[in-house]
Amino acid sequence: MLCDTVAAISSPIGTGAIGIVRVTGSKKDVEIIIRKGLKRKNYLSKRIYFGWLYNEQNEKVDEVTWVYHEKPHSYTGEDMLEIFCHGGKLITLKVLNTVLQYGVRQAFAGEFTKRAVLNGKMDLIKAEAINNLITSETEISLKASFNQLKDSLSKKVLSIKNQLLNIAAEIEVEMDYPDDVEMASTDIEIKIVNIINSIDNILKEADNGIIAISGVRTTIVGKPNSGKSTLLNALLRKDRAIVTDIPGTTRDTIEENLNIKGIFIKIIDTAGIRHTEDIIEKVGIERAIKSIKDSHLILFVLDGTTSFSKEDQMIYNELIKLQDKTVIMVLNKSDAPDFDKNKFNLISQEKSFDMVTISAKNGEVKTLEEKIYEIFYDKLNIEEPTLTNERQKITLESSKSYLVKAINSIKKGFSNDVVMIDIRKAIEKIYELTGENYNEELLNTIFSNFCVGK
Template identity: 45%
Template sequence: MIENDGNIRDTIVAIATPPGVGAIGIVRASGPDSWRILEDCVRKSIGIERKVRYGNFYDTEGNVIDEVLFVGFKAPRSYTAEDMVEVYCHGGVLVTQKILEEFVKRGARLAKNGEFTRRAFLNGKIDLIKAEAILQIIEAKSEESLKLAIDNLKGKLSGEVSAIRKMLIDVLSKIEVTIDYGDDIEIPREEIAHDVENAIQFLSEKLAHADKGIHITTGVTLAIVGKPNVGKSTLLNRLLVEDRAIVTDIPGTTRDVIKGEIKIRGIHFVISDTAGIRETEDVVEKIGIERAIREASQADVVLFVLDATTGFTKEDEYILNIIRDSNFIAVWNKTDIGDKVSKLSDNGSDVYISASTGEGLRTLEDKIIERVRPLIEDGQLSHVTTRRQLEHLRIVYQHLKKALEALSGGYPVDIVSIDIRNALSELDKLLGTNFTDDLLDNIFANFCVGK
């Protein structure tokens, strides 16, 4: 599979620092010619690996491009498990580009998105779960998501998946013994069923918290709902500290879902301002209301905004019936100009604010954190952080349930082994032991070029 990847033995090069001006720029190269090319450019030996050296970096005509520091790494003790070099230059756009060009002139080619990490995977340095963790560390927007990603880079989820895989290999071994040596050795079906039940239980606990783990990584979802003109868009703008939504006194101004991202007490949220929910004959507004209801049904927390100048109305009652089973917070807005409020929550958790002045916003944020804290804690139990991981684990679970049903139904153990093998195959896909080029393209396309 590695050989079929096409250019795995090429020497690749990329700028590893963000574009723009900075104190330091980094150019990295990986492949069999990386040391030779760098030594040609600096006109001296790299020397001992992992030891940083100083020198001038020359172009092909002998002109000095920059004064640099450089270091070499020998396979397999490098990020890619190949020979690698890194050049640390002054962080200008032109100087990093010219150093990159000199590597290309001497035989390297430009790296594709994520190709350094892809090579680390293909060379057995990391599995696919760890590769995904690297990207999540780069993209982390909260301390919780960063912690999950670091845990997975250290092998948390990979280790748990490998443990399940070992369980299933042991089960399959027992089945094979029964099939091949049934006259002399027969493993009790109850013992095999017990092992499968243990694997199912292990997976069940992982899957129970998986969605919440993914939400920690992608952002906890927060939907703002309410009837028209209660101040939903003003609240969105106040939370985002920017004017993302148009605010007017005309009911029904917001026709579609407007989204933004915020961080509250270190937790990353994806917040949605939805169309005002009411009965209407306007076709476009109806579509917006349908989307608002769908957004509320999928959100982790719903902010049900009410108007303190009108009090609780029939329109509010209609919305309350829609969201009653959701994790909602009743938010009474416009309390700076009205006092027609009532208690909607049995536990007295209604919040009173003025989105226009900002009064009560801190109390609202405290209440939001209180509601999502259990979700965060559950998510940290899972370490499943992508939909890909979740889908593979669900399929494994389904195969094991079928295997257990076959055992309980008295089917021959060779029939049971089919589902066990299918479950193992799915775990191999999860870890990347069994993969396709399309899968790798999809995962690594989201990386930056220098990673």
């Protein structure tokens, strides 16, 4: 449990109308700032006050408004002070430094929300949803974050936890009073199966929820000089990658984020895939192949002014081996006089890949954007709250795996005390999911991704 008092700037650094400095911790430390810095002896919680902030030398720092939140009725569950000063980088920093003079330390990234979790003001699922809400890149990711923030997912997980605790309690009673209480193994099995079904209902949209937040990992592949980098620039609406007529110009992967009609895309331009003796180019090609395997979507760029070449075939052979990947064949250079779409109509596709025609050079990529939207919108526009990161998914899957083991033990005729071992482990994983059972390393990793002051 964190016991000291911390402060941080909670508004964006830069020019603005208002800057916000927050303080959270012990009532004694907060009262010192109010009494000495804000010159106020009598005040009430949840009331807004106006006046000057003074430093330790009794010099005026800024004219501010402020609100005191008495424990436990605050964001963190601790005594908390919010100071609203004039906006601007220097004046906000000056207010923060003044507050720090009164014996508090500067907060780490995410420390306010971390304290809220540790003090039981929210669970870890909701805390992660808050960070997702702040960092959302698109309307779809914002919607997924907001759905998770509304507590309905936490309530579903709480229901699962309570059901597991009830089963554990019943088994414990039987173990303590074997002559007086006897539970039928079939009743336990039915209850566990129902819980597994509830977990499956949460997990079924988990992958799409994760993609909605973290983005559709997209890799552009193709032979050298097919127009991959030109396509990246066209999608970004800016010159990000170097474009030349010299094959092999792109030697390494280039990563960028973009928004295609509300869908968050994390796109990677790769080195052209071909046989080469160039050591540096070989490394780039190896990275391109790894990027393909890690992607949700692959844009296979074909040069519409040439026939389907050996290099195209080599790439295609790699793509048809992949499982659970979406591939779009992008026929480029429709602006060229020697462009001939018919050259590619007779390609024998072992897998049915969508094909679109574009002119990356002229920025005519609307057909590709519409195809991406068509494929992913229904998947990612999720109405029900779902998991939004790999930690949540893996932890819940682990809880389910212990419940499956418990059922197997029942079917094999093991006694309930053996079944209880896996029930306890399943409960521990639920506690890990919600943050009730935590280790400092896990929390530090999660909250290091938050902004300072949140």
